[in-house]
Amino acid sequence: MIEVANLTKAYGSFTAVDNISLKAEPGKITILLGPNGAGKSTTIKSIANLLKYEGEINICGHENSSLDAKKCFGYIPDTPVLYELLSVEEHIDFIGSAYQVENYKELADKYITLFDLEDKRKKMAKELSKGMRQKLSMMLALIIEPKALLVDEPMVGLDPASIEETLQLFLKLKVEGCAILISTHIIDVIDEIWDEAYIMNKGVIAKYVKREELKEEKLKDLFFAYTDVEGE
Amino acid sequence: MNALQKLWFHKQWGTIRNLFRKPSSTIATLVMVAIYGGLLLMVLIGPKLPINTMTMKDLHTAVLISIGFSGIIILSTLFQKRKALFYADDAFYLFSGPFSDKQIMRYLMSQTIMQSILMSLLSLAMMLFFVTDLDYSIMFLFLTWIGNFLMYFFFFVFSDYLYLLSITNEKYKKSSYIIAGVFIGIILLVFIINLAQNQFDVQNGLMSFAESNLFYFVPIFGWVKMILISYIEQQYLFVGLGFGLLLLAIAILYAIFTRFKGDYKEQALEDAQELTDYVKEVRAGKQDKTMDTRKVKNVRGTFRKGAWALFSKEMLQMRKSGAFISKQDIFILIFYFVITLFTDLGFPMFCYMLVIWLFTSLQNSSLSKELKNYQVYLIPANPLAKLIALILPMLLRVSIIICIAIIASGLYFSMEITEIFQYLVMLLGYSMVFISATVLSIKILRSRSNAVFVNLMRMLIILLCAAPGIGLTFLLIFHFGYYDMFVLQILSYSSLVLNFVISFIIILLCKNMMNGRELQSD
Numbered sequence: 183m184i185e186v187a188n189l190t191k192a193y194g195s196f197t198a199v200d201n202i203s204l205k206a207e208p209g210k211i212t213i214l215l216g217p218n219g220a221g222k223s224t225t226i227k228s229i230a231n232l233l234k235y236e237g238e239i240n241i242c243g244h245e246n247s248s249l250d251a252k253k254c255f256g257y258i259p260d261t262p263v264l265y266e267l268l269s270v271e272e273h274i275d276f277i278g279s280a281y282q283v284e285n286y287k288e289l290a291d292k293y294i295t296l297f298d299l300e301d302k303r304k305k306m307a308k309e310l311s312k313g314m315r316q317k318l319s320m321m322l323a324l325i326i327e328p329k330a331l332l333v334d335e336p337m338v339g340l341d342p343a344s345i346e347e348t349l350q351l352f353l354k355l356k357v358e359g360c361a362i363l364i365s366t367h368i369i370d371v372i373d374e375i376w377d378e379a380y381i382m383n384k385g386v387i388a389k390y391v392k393r394e395e396l397k398e399e400k401l402k403d404l405f406f407a408y409t410d411v412e413g414e
Numbered sequence: 415m416n417a418l419q420k421l422w423f424h425k426q427w428g429t430i431r432n433l434f435r436k437p438s439s440t441i442a443t444l445v446m447v448a449i450y451g452g453l454l455l456m457v458l459i460g461p462k463l464p465i466n467t468m469t470m471k472d473l474h475t476a477v478l479i480s481i482g483f484s485g486i487i488i489l490s491t492l493f494q495k496r497k498a499l500f501y502a503d504d505a506f507y508l509f510s511g512p513f514s515d516k517q518i519m520r521y522l523m524s525q526t527i528m529q530s531i532l533m534s535l536l537s538l539a540m541m542l543f544f545v546t547d548l549d550y551s552i553m554f555l556f557l558t559w560i561g562n563f564l565m566y567f568f569f570f571v572f573s574d575y576l577y578l579l580s581i582t583n584e585k586y587k588k589s590s591y592i593i594a595g596v597f598i599g600i601i602l603l604v605f606i607i608n609l610a611q612n613q614f615d616v617q618n619g620l621m622s623f624a625e626s627n628l629f630y631f632v633p634i635f636g637w638v639k640m641i642l643i644s645y646i647e648q649q650y651l652f653v654g655l656g657f658g659l660l661l662l663a664i665a666i667l668y669a670i671f672t673r674f675k676g677d678y679k680e681q682a683l684e685d686a687q688e689l690t691d692y693v694k695e696v697r698a699g700k701q702d703k704t705m706d707t708r709k710v711k712n713v714r715g716t717f718r719k720g721a722w723a724l725f726s727k728e729m730l731q732m733r734k735s736g737a738f739i740s741k742q743d744i745f746i747l748i749f750y751f752v753i754t755l756f757t758d759l760g761f762p763m764f765c766y767m768l769v770i771w772l773f774t775s776l777q778n779s780s781l782s783k784e785l786k787n788y789q790v791y792l793i794p795a796n797p798l799a800k801l802i803a804l805i806l807p808m809l810l811r812v813s814i815i816i817c818i819a820i821i822a823s824g825l826y827f828s829m830e831i832t833e834i835f836q837y838l839v840m841l842l843g844y845s846m847v848f849i850s851a852t853v854l855s856i857k858i859l860r861s862r863s864n865a866v867f868v869n870l871m872r873m874l875i876i877l878l879c880a881a882p883g884i885g886l887t888f889l890l891i892f893h894f895g896y897y898d899m900f901v902l903q904i905l906s907y908s909s910l911v912l913n914f915v916i917s918f919i920i921i922l923l924c925k926n927m928m929n930g931r932e933l934q935s936d
Contacts, residue, residue, distance in 0.1 A: 230788070230792065230930070231791070231929065231930035232788055232791060232930050247929045247930060249794045249795070249796075250794075252792055252793070252794035253794040257788070257792060259788060263787055263788055263789065265727065265731060267710055267731050267734045267735055268727070268730070268731065268734075272714075272715070272727075272730065275716075275717045276717055276723055276726070276727045277723075277789075278717075279717035279718065279719050279720075279723040279726070280717070280719075280720060280721070280723035280724065280793045280795070281793065281794060282719050282720055306710065
């Protein structure tokens with residue numbers, strides 16, 4: 183479970199996120215939807231405790247800065263941050279050892295097969311394509327067996343087949359009870375998998391909606407209705 | 415004013431404006447100007463030998479230091495693998511715009527003039543910093559600057575010309591290496607002749623090389639030396655001859671360069687883009703990304719558990735890139751040792767030059783980059799352990815190099831063990847200060863942290879460490895009239911030890927940043 187209460191984040195005089203509260207529950211895919219500059223990435227980074235903020239954030243019942251919280255969540259950034267000279271296997275060894283995951287090699291094997299990275303095991307990060315780097319970045323967040331997953335614009339750089347694989351993976355993690363919070367502005371990609379959505383605009387939550395509450399309306403319609411972005 | 419002149423003017427103005435765009439960058443710029451200007455002023459107004467009583471050896475040494483520094487920069491330009499005429503922005507507009515080749519070359523040369531002015535000032539500063547006890551006249555300083563300026567300008571334009579040849583004709587591909595090799599060969603030949611004349615005694619050979627008239631036959635470099643030495647010797651005909659030769663060389667080069675005909679634009683544009691991307695990666699601290707894959711060593715490593723996985727990772731990266739003890743480090747240390755021999759200033763001079771190496775070595779280290787990577791903050795481990803695990807590889811690296819360099823040079827100069835130990839403590843203390851300053855700068859400035867602020871922080875911490883010792887020394891001498899050398903020495907040692915204590919306190923105080931929240935500035 184990811185719980186955010188009264189989160190505010192300002193950069194100097196500019197308030198990027200203004201007193202928002204949200205929840206991402208276990209076994210559900212929650213999305214943060216909003217146009218560029220709405221405050222989605224700032225929210226995700228604040229939850230990952232990478233920014234100074236005001237408010238209260240708990241992950242799996244622990245304050246997000248605590249070791250217990252760090253042990254239970256995985257973070258997939260919008261742009262993969264990798265160690266260029268380390269191979270795929272060495273990245274896995276590094277994260278597996280740092281998080282002290284017992285069976286990380288077995289888990290990694292599973293994801294390597296899933297992401298079709300078998301022949302890239304010995305390749306250095308600098309030798310990987312954009313899509314492969316994104317897959318490796320995802321794999322590193324997943325081999326710690328997270329109970330909560332923070333995902334910032336996950337599909338950037340992935341080809342259609344990889345996007346489909348990733349969506350299926352999110353669904354599988356959801357079934358396993360993981361609380362997934364995805365930030366995105368590409369509605370079409372996540373339209374089939376979301377359970378709850380927070381639509382952000384100019385740093386505030388403009389609309390909260392559950393899938394079952396939507397009748398004839400589409401998420402896209404809500405997006406255009408509650409943000410400054412003009413639809414077709 | 416035509417379009418390219420306007421562009422040049424706006425770019426220079428933009429660079430200046432950028433330095434003063436925010437109160438923080440204005441303060442940083444002014445502080446850096448004050449620090450470096452103050453240092454230069456101290457050198458200029460410090461105790462001097464009058465220029466007419468100085469030895470010719472001192473003068474030749476000073477001149478060769480400035481020319482030698484320029485020479486290293488020039489040769490490294492010729493040896494550079496990544497070359498381009500412009501960065502991508504200029505290349506795009508110039509090559510696609512309504513400009514003739516002549517206009518493009520002239521615009522390029524206007525950039526080269528600015529580059530040469532800055533570099534020649536640096537060469538002048540090198541001379542002033544390394545040979546501080548000469549009373550340089552304004553005219554001599556001006557001639558040194560103008561001589562170096564013409565030298566830089568000639569070679570930078572020449573390097574651009576060789577680049578144009580290399581991309582338009584396959585047979586000139588290696589031309590810049592050959593030219594650089596020829597110059598090195600001529601200088602080596604002059605050195606070997608001097609060495610032979612001194613029965614292969616290295617020290618006397620070096621001295622003789624510095625003072626030799628034979629050096630005047632090395633094109634460009636030798637002519638600049640001829641101008642400066644002849645000016646002091648009041649042989650103004652040779653000053654004129656030196657300038658005449660330099661200006662003639664530049665005039666010939668200008669004529670050839672501005673009349674260059676060849677189909678160069680496609681390759682030049684591609685290279686400009688590549689160079690721009692490379693510089694961006696390096697500025698972002700992503701040198702590893704730009705490293706040639708074939709140069710990465712095929713080594714494997716195991717990872718320790720928890721926070722110490724960071725230590726294992728850092729060590730593995732250094733082993734792969736060969737950064738633990740690089741060829742560049744070895745070259746620089748040998749170069750410093752040769753300068754020490756050359757200037758005859760002995761062991762302390764070498765140790766002070768090691769501080770320069772330490773300064774630049776840690777500035778280029780991966781520590782700042784590591785502290786800007788989100789992964790280190792997310793790892794669930796004790797924050798102090800994480801910080802130490804990140805710092806330790808860098809500290810190990812510089813400590814090993816410093817120990818080897820100081821002990822080996824100390825033995826060469828037949829220093830006493832206590833003196834070697836004293837300098838060892840000083841250098842290791844500075845290593846700690848520099849590393850802790852990097853950490854503190856990121857803690858305070860977060861993503862806004864940059865090399866200028868880190869350097870400022872380092873200087874402040876060193877001053878902080880030295881202040882109690884200096885204060886007490888002044889108090890004892892001037893207030894109590896106490897001159898006991900032993901007590902004063904103890905005070906000076908205590909300031910060295912304070913480097914360790916304050917650095918450790920800083921690291922302890924910064925430990926919580928490893929929990930996160932320090933990645934990005936507000």
